[in-house]
Amino acid sequence: MENYRFIMDVGLILLTTKLLSMLSKRVKMPQVVGALMAGLILGPACLGMVDDNIFIQNIASLGVIVLMFEAGLGTDVNELKRSGKASLVIAIVGVIVPIFGGWALGTFFPLLGPGSFWENIFLGIILTATSVSITVETLKELGKLKTHSGNAILGAALIDDVLGIIGLSLVSGLAEGTVLVGFVLLKILAFIVVSILCGLFFRRIFQVWMNKASWNRKRFAVVSLAFCFIYAYVAEVLFGVADITGAYIAGLILSSTSRATFIEANCHTLSYMLLSPVFFASIGLKVNVSSLSSSLFLFSLLFILVAILTKVVGCGLGAKLCGYSNSDCLRIGTGMLSRGEVGLVIADKGIISGVIHTAYLTPVILMVTVTTIITPLLLKWTYRDAPGKQVPEEEEPNTLADAYGAVQNLEEASIQYLEKLERNQ
Amino acid sequence: MENYRFIMDVGLILLTTKLLSMLSKRVKMPQVVGALMAGLILGPACLGMVDDNIFIQNIASLGVIVLMFEAGLGTDVNELKRSGKASLVIAIVGVIVPIFGGWALGTFFPLLGPGSFWENIFLGIILTATSVSITVETLKELGKLKTHSGNAILGAALIDDVLGIIGLSLVSGLAEGTVLVGFVLLKILAFIVVSILCGLFFRRIFQVWMNKASWNRKRFAVVSLAFCFIYAYVAEVLFGVADITGAYIAGLILSSTSRATFIEANCHTLSYMLLSPVFFASIGLKVNVSSLSSSLFLFSLLFILVAILTKVVGCGLGAKLCGYSNSDCLRIGTGMLSRGEVGLVIADKGIISGVIHTAYLTPVILMVTVTTIITPLLLKWTYRDAPGKQVPEEEEPNTLADAYGAVQNLEEASIQYLEKLERNQ
Numbered sequence: 001m002e003n004y005r006f007i008m009d010v011g012l013i014l015l016t017t018k019l020l021s022m023l024s025k026r027v028k029m030p031q032v033v034g035a036l037m038a039g040l041i042l043g044p045a046c047l048g049m050v051d052d053n054i055f056i057q058n059i060a061s062l063g064v065i066v067l068m069f070e071a072g073l074g075t076d077v078n079e080l081k082r083s084g085k086a087s088l089v090i091a092i093v094g095v096i097v098p099i100f101g102g103w104a105l106g107t108f109f110p111l112l113g114p115g116s117f118w119e120n121i122f123l124g125i126i127l128t129a130t131s132v133s134i135t136v137e138t139l140k141e142l143g144k145l146k147t148h149s150g151n152a153i154l155g156a157a158l159i160d161d162v163l164g165i166i167g168l169s170l171v172s173g174l175a176e177g178t179v180l181v182g183f184v185l186l187k188i189l190a191f192i193v194v195s196i197l198c199g200l201f202f203r204r205i206f207q208v209w210m211n212k213a214s215w216n217r218k219r220f221a222v223v224s225l226a227f228c229f230i231y232a233y234v235a236e237v238l239f240g241v242a243d244i245t246g247a248y249i250a251g252l253i254l255s256s257t258s259r260a261t262f263i264e265a266n267c268h269t270l271s272y273m274l275l276s277p278v279f280f281a282s283i284g285l286k287v288n289v290s291s292l293s294s295s296l297f298l299f300s301l302l303f304i305l306v307a308i309l310t311k312v313v314g315c316g317l318g319a320k321l322c323g324y325s326n327s328d329c330l331r332i333g334t335g336m337l338s339r340g341e342v343g344l345v346i347a348d349k350g351i352i353s354g355v356i357h358t359a360y361l362t363p364v365i366l367m368v369t370v371t372t373i374i375t376p377l378l379l380k381w382t383y384r385d386a387p388g389k390q391v392p393e394e395e396e397p398n399t400l401a402d403a404y405g406a407v408q409n410l411e412e413a414s415i416q417y418l419e420k421l422e423r424n425q
Numbered sequence: 426m427e428n429y430r431f432i433m434d435v436g437l438i439l440l441t442t443k444l445l446s447m448l449s450k451r452v453k454m455p456q457v458v459g460a461l462m463a464g465l466i467l468g469p470a471c472l473g474m475v476d477d478n479i480f481i482q483n484i485a486s487l488g489v490i491v492l493m494f495e496a497g498l499g500t501d502v503n504e505l506k507r508s509g510k511a512s513l514v515i516a517i518v519g520v521i522v523p524i525f526g527g528w529a530l531g532t533f534f535p536l537l538g539p540g541s542f543w544e545n546i547f548l549g550i551i552l553t554a555t556s557v558s559i560t561v562e563t564l565k566e567l568g569k570l571k572t573h574s575g576n577a578i579l580g581a582a583l584i585d586d587v588l589g590i591i592g593l594s595l596v597s598g599l600a601e602g603t604v605l606v607g608f609v610l611l612k613i614l615a616f617i618v619v620s621i622l623c624g625l626f627f628r629r630i631f632q633v634w635m636n637k638a639s640w641n642r643k644r645f646a647v648v649s650l651a652f653c654f655i656y657a658y659v660a661e662v663l664f665g666v667a668d669i670t671g672a673y674i675a676g677l678i679l680s681s682t683s684r685a686t687f688i689e690a691n692c693h694t695l696s697y698m699l700l701s702p703v704f705f706a707s708i709g710l711k712v713n714v715s716s717l718s719s720s721l722f723l724f725s726l727l728f729i730l731v732a733i734l735t736k737v738v739g740c741g742l743g744a745k746l747c748g749y750s751n752s753d754c755l756r757i758g759t760g761m762l763s764r765g766e767v768g769l770v771i772a773d774k775g776i777i778s779g780v781i782h783t784a785y786l787t788p789v790i791l792m793v794t795v796t797t798i799i800t801p802l803l804l805k806w807t808y809r810d811a812p813g814k815q816v817p818e819e820e821e822p823n824t825l826a827d828a829y830g831a832v833q834n835l836e837e838a839s840i841q842y843l844e845k846l847e848r849n850q
Contacts, residue, residue: 011654222443229436269694
């Protein structure tokens with residue numbers, strides 16, 4: 001008998017995420033919070049109507065890849081270059097402080113009796129990698145993605161993602177004694193070199209091809225998306241860099257072609273129609289509250305506190321060193337808070353390779369959930385005094401859906417205008 | 426270790442289907458043929474780069490559901506009512522002839538020695554259900570979906586889908602002696618009644634909600650798609666009617682709301698960016714030529730011939746009885762040729778419930794592949810003399826992508842026009 005359950009799962013996820021994000025908007029919260037709540041409510045933590053399974057996980061992975069591809073397509077490369085040095089400093093300080101915090105927590109408040117030095121360090125590594133997708137979505141909603149602080153956050157999150165992966169590879173290797181430090185670093189260096197060469201080569205190929213038609217053809221969007229998926233895969237498997245980093249770089253490569261806006265608009269529709277609701281819901285689906293004992297609960301609480309404090313302090317400090325204003329330091333620190341799926345991936349790999357105990361999974365999942373849910377709330381709060389118009393989701397520029405509305409309005413306006421002209425003659 | 430293979434699979438499928446459908450277009454073949462070939466080339470039949478797995482299958486299922494939802498949204502209900510009686514006659518004759526053909530083949534040219542009466546009848550049942558999605562896609566491409574013959578095909582395919590499912594349920598039940606004929610028919614009748622009531626109720630609810638905003642909001646598209654998925658699931662699981670029939674009915678229900686075009690355009694983008702390339706490729710992925718022996722090959726060849734002849738003759742005869750012209754009879758018979766995934770589902774269920782032997786799977790898969798590939802080719806040929814403009818895929822009206830291009834052109838034109846006016850003053 002064929003299994004049809006996944007069709008209902010997708011239907012329920014689309015309906016619930018949309019209804020709850022409409023509700024969040026009504027009570028002036030970021031819509032992402034509603035989408036995350038949908039997963040908590042549908043999943044084992046509450047109603048138990050939808051289970052986390054491999055299909056949902058894969059769709060969610062494609063969702064986060066497309067989100068990062070969109071972010072890359074929309075990035076202003078020149079602005080990124082300007083904020084590059086600052087991003088590097090923010091990322092490095094924002095990685096060192098959480099590693100220290102994780103190690104201190106594991107050493108002084110152990111969950112399962114005193115762990116090894118590397119196990120405690122690994123708790124810190126889990127706290128390093130920022131999941132920038134939630135922040136990107138929130139900044140987009142607030143209309144702050146292309147600001148000075150927005151660019152610093154994006155750049156720093158990308159770099160600390162790479163640092164997190166280096167950390168993961170190094171600690172796993174050192175704890176087992178199998179991986180050569182030099183080899184890991186060499187692969188990452190190779191990825192950077194290949195990306196620069198690919199960037200120059202593929203950008204040119206795509207532009208020549210795109211110049212062959214005078215209008216926006218569907219094929220430009222479809223082939224670009226294929227390029228994104230293949231690049232993400234190659235980054236992950238060949239170079240050991242996270243797939244989402246690969247997707248972001250693929251977007252960056254195509255961001256200066258003449259069809260970037262068109263590709264972004266098509267990917268945006270693909271995102272909001274299916275992929276990103278499933279991604280956001282899948283995070284909430286992973287939470288299972290029933291497995292919480294009181295000592296686990298206490299440890300989780302401390303772990304969450306350490307996660308929040310070390311990142312805000314670390315990144316804020318980094319930003320301060322680069323001469324950002326106090327309010328921008330707070331924004332940058334807060335924007336780097338959410339750990340999302342990257343933290344989960346690192347923890348998962350740590351458990352499989354035996355560096356940390358399985359018992360740590362629940363605290364990690366809770367930390368990821370809480371930091372992901374509070375990031376948009378806190379981020380909105382830190383931008384409360386910032387000047388500039390707030391762009392609500394529905395009126396976001398550069399999307400096909402709005403262009404579609406616009407063409408209808410424009411057509412109507414043109415007709416009325418021409419009719420008026422005729423009457424006047 | 427997490428598995429990243431599916432990211433590459435999706436990337437390869439998007440790239441290959443797009444490149445091959447561009448190639449088919451260049452040699453004046455329907456683009457669907459290229460997309461189907463992509464699966465054959467990537468899959469175990471040729472390169473073996475992509476395997477058919479549960480993730481690909483699920484995405485493909487969502488793809489065919491969204492295709493049928495789009496078809497429902499674009500259906501002119503009044504035209505369907507007009508062609509309703511004809512569709513019924515075409516479907517019934519087009520089901521009786523293939524059942525007889527399948528039975529005759531199984532009786533006179535048995536693959537594994539003489540089978541039981543029900544096994545041979547079941548071979549006929551596999552030949553009944555038309556997979557209308559390929560035909561819909563081809564007719565769309567040819568700009569013939571909303572013609573007299575196009576509507577007859579759509580209606581008849583829907584009905585013979587229901588007849589196929591009734592046949593499947595009846596034969597499985599009769600062969601095992603467990604299912605009551607009356608119960609199956611009662612559930613289908615209940616589905617029809619519920620659909621009419623739901624149609625009136627939900628159409629009203631959606632319209633009241635859609636009237637609350639003066640512009641096209643994303644939520645209309647997302648919630649409508651959720652409605653489609655939930656309706657498809659309910660049709661399949663509660664009423665035993667195929668999920669794709671449920672999706673088509675869901676589209677039909679929303680087709681007369683004021684946002685139908687907007688919803689369709691959003692679903693179309695979701696389709697061509699991810700879902701439908703995976704669906705078309707997945708059919709080719711199922712073929713494995715290496716398992717062919719010479720007797721299996723001969724049987725498959727005969728099975729394919731019976732599949733083609735019985736459907737063209739049966740449906741053509743039905744159309745003739747309803748007074749269609751000879752050329753329209755040929756078009757209708759040809760349009761009903763492709764069996765697609767419905768034949769596979771029926772065969773799969775028959776094998777699992779033990780009505781037919783596993784050895785029949787390869788002939789069924791080959792029959793599905795061949796009928797699916799030749800349908801667009803033959804269909805295009807039957808319409809070669811038909812009047813009316815042929816609309817190539819890229820210039821299809823009512824899609825967001827084109828609206829997007831149009832808004833840019835229109836804006837430019839408006840600016841130039843206003844500049845000209847100013848200069849003249």
